[in-house]
Amino acid sequence: MKITRARLIVCSPGRNLVTLKIETDEGLYGIGDATLNGRELAVVAYLEEHLLPTLIGRDPAAIEDIWHYAYRGAYWRRGPVTMSAIGAVDIALWDIKAKVAGLPLHQLLGGPSRQRVMVYGHATGRDIESCLDEVQRHVELGYRAVRVQCGIPGMATTYGVAKKTGERYEPADAELPAEHVWDTARYLDHAPKLFAAARQRFGNELHLLHDVHHRLTPIEAARLGKEVEEFHPFWLEDCVPAEEQDAFALIRQHTTAPLAVGEVFNSIHDCKALIENHWIDYIRATLTHAGGITHVRRIADFAALHHVRTGFHGATDLSPVCMGAAIHFDTWVPNFGIQEYMPHEAVVDEVFPHDYRFEDGHFIAGQTPGHGVDIDEELAARFPYRRASLPVNRLLDGTLWHW
Numbered sequence: 001m002k003i004t005r006a007r008l009i010v011c012s013p014g015r016n017l018v019t020l021k022i023e024t025d026e027g028l029y030g031i032g033d034a035t036l037n038g039r040e041l042a043v044v045a046y047l048e049e050h051l052l053p054t055l056i057g058r059d060p061a062a063i064e065d066i067w068h069y070a071y072r073g074a075y076w077r078r079g080p081v082t083m084s085a086i087g088a089v090d091i092a093l094w095d096i097k098a099k100v101a102g103l104p105l106h107q108l109l110g111g112p113s114r115q116r117v118m119v120y121g122h123a124t125g126r127d128i129e130s131c132l133d134e135v136q137r138h139v140e141l142g143y144r145a146v147r148v149q150c151g152i153p154g155m156a157t158t159y160g161v162a163k164k165t166g167e168r169y170e171p172a173d174a175e176l177p178a179e180h181v182w183d184t185a186r187y188l189d190h191a192p193k194l195f196a197a198a199r200q201r202f203g204n205e206l207h208l209l210h211d212v213h214h215r216l217t218p219i220e221a222a223r224l225g226k227e228v229e230e231f232h233p234f235w236l237e238d239c240v241p242a243e244e245q246d247a248f249a250l251i252r253q254h255t256t257a258p259l260a261v262g263e264v265f266n267s268i269h270d271c272k273a274l275i276e277n278h279w280i281d282y283i284r285a286t287l288t289h290a291g292g293i294t295h296v297r298r299i300a301d302f303a304a305l306h307h308v309r310t311g312f313h314g315a316t317d318l319s320p321v322c323m324g325a326a327i328h329f330d331t332w333v334p335n336f337g338i339q340e341y342m343p344h345e346a347v348v349d350e351v352f353p354h355d356y357r358f359e360d361g362h363f364i365a366g367q368t369p370g371h372g373v374d375i376d377e378e379l380a381a382r383f384p385y386r387r388a389s390l391p392v393n394r395l396l397d398g399t400l401w402h403w
Contacts (some may be wrong), residue, residue, distance in 0.1 A: 032092030090292025225255025309337030
């Protein structure tokens with residue numbers, strides 16, 4: 001079998017998504033996700049100009065060799081654009097390999113370690129009470145774990161909270177970056193109140209998660225962890241800018257609240273110190289952005305040696321292709337923790353038909369050979385790309401801050 005064609009499908013059914021389709025001389029094809037939110041066309045250019053021409057004529061079964069060719073052969077290693085491009089190719093090749101074997105992807109990886117995959121949903125609100133109403137809605141849908149985010153008094157915008165009640169939270173909604181305002185003092189005063197109210201209303205059985213989104217300094221994050229520790233959070237996510245690995249050592253000294261990080265990581269080198277020093281509890285690197293199944297599998301195996309579990313990013317800035325592959329990975333990986341789940345709009349699910357399903361707060365992997373996700377190219381063509389940018393963040397005095 002040889003690769004005869006590799007092409008990209010860029011569409012925007014509500015948001016921009018980049019899909020790689022690798023075709024073979026035997027009629028089988030594989031699908032990969034190449035979406036990098038806010039920088040989609042950078043990955044498109046990398047693939048079309050540099051990586052895809054090198055695939056033609058290769059054996060798609062040689063996944064390991066192709067991965068190292070793409071990684072080592074570039075010389076300029078790592079980074080979100082390079083690793084998202086490699087990740088898309090890798091996911092597509094694993095899809096082909098599983099189809100050749102006639103097996104669902106998790107069977108090819110080694111078989112299931114569990115029958116279902118626990119997910120967490122997003123509950124947001126302009127204030128604490130409206131956030132808790134959203135938690136209630138998730139509980140009624142069967143969720144056992146919910147991420148809680150709410151508006152902060154005195155701040156016009158807050159990460160994770162939709163602009164209007166009933167709307168979905170969508171940060172990449174403008175051609176040029178919107179500017180948000182951040183006040184750390186107000187946030188640190190308000191966040192523990194949200195945890196306290198959630199525990200009072202829902203008791204201790206529901207898992208509560210929270211995303212700080214890189215906004216704090218290490219000592220500020222230590223304070224937050226210390227103050228919410230009594231409410232037993234499932235995790236605090238991205239407390240400080242993710243590149244500051246040793247900052248987590250200081251946070252660890254002050255709290256036993258579990259820590260999660262990694263949705264912006266691209267390689268094992270981004271999280272090596274975090275994992276081997278036991279500074280985090282969950283690693284969130286995604287299959288798309290961290291080099292695909294081949295590389296994330298190495299991250300997960302390394303993490304397992306140090307009692308760190310997976311908790312993959314799963315917002316709608318990744319397509320159902322990545323989610324389908326992630327669910328198979330989650331089904332297999334022994335040190336699974338949880339999977340983020342932010343449902344796509346119905347039209348996205350129509351563009352990307354898939355066989356995984358949500359059931360009582362969990363995902364169930366499908367049994368179709370491959371990762372079980374396809375793309376309706378005719379429907380995708382009805383939704384052309386439109387430029388969209390993530391926001392930037394400023395402090396009250398105008399200083400540019402971490403978004």
